[in-house]
Amino acid sequence: MAWDTERTKRLLLDAATAEFCANGLAGARVDRIASEAGVNKERIYQYFGRKDELFDVVIASQLRRVMDEVPIEGSGPEALAAYAGRLFDHHQADAVLPRLVFWEGLERGDHVVDRAERTDRCRSKIDRTLEALPGVSREDAADLLLTIIALCDAWAVLPELDGLMVARDEGRAARRRAVVVATVRLAAQSLVDDVAPA
Incomplete structure (x- = not known):
């Protein structure tokens, strides 16, 4: 056989x-x-x-999968707010990537697996953000994406902190999702307002 x-x-x-x-x-x-x-x-x-090479393969495959599965769609601040909501939903259903990325950061610092490919994928996400928010600077688009990732990843990897701050009940995830989406909508709208003609 x-x-x-x-x-x-x-x-x-x-x-x-x-x-x-x-x-x-x-x-x-x-x-x-x-x-x-x-x-x-x-x-x-x-x-x-080696084990660290296996870790590299695991994290690279998970990053590719999530970046492909959760695209930025549409235009305007609402597009980024909707993206944040979908990313939050994805990470709530499957916390694998946030956990791996946090472990990577804690254990490896600035050592990044597949740096060239990940840089290209990040560039692509930033480009898509710039398409959705015309006129916004590349740096502001990158900061907005980092904010979205931090908000969505933190929920998946810091449940005890959330539990200490807010009573965990059946509706907690929906309330947290609403806060994340509203925060991103306001942040994106602020960036758009900053570049709008006076």
Whole structure:
């Protein structure tokens, strides 16, 4: 029987994603990843190299997926507000990327995986923001995107802080989403107002 390499890689990536989300790069264990995938750990080294290289593959694949799945659509401040709402929804349903990015920042500082590709993807998101908000400076568009990411990612990775500040009940996520969307709408409108002719 032939070995299904692609299936094995997928099992390993899925197990590695869960392990890195829960424990970060330093706390993740290759033995646990292999066990969860039902694969001999030598396959990890064969397909991905060292543990930190496997982390690189996991985070790069998650970033590509989310950046493609959650586009900026439409124009004007409402487009950025809607984008923030969809990103919030995505991260509430699937907190994998926010957790990985936070681990990356905590454990690696300014070391970035696939810097060239990620820079291109970020440039593309900024370009799309500039299309939605004509006249806004590139720096302001980038700052707005960073604000959106910070607002949406924080909800997924800092639940205890939210719980300390606000009573957690059935409607809490919807209320937080509304605040994020309103904040982004106001910020985007402010940028547009700043470039509007007097």
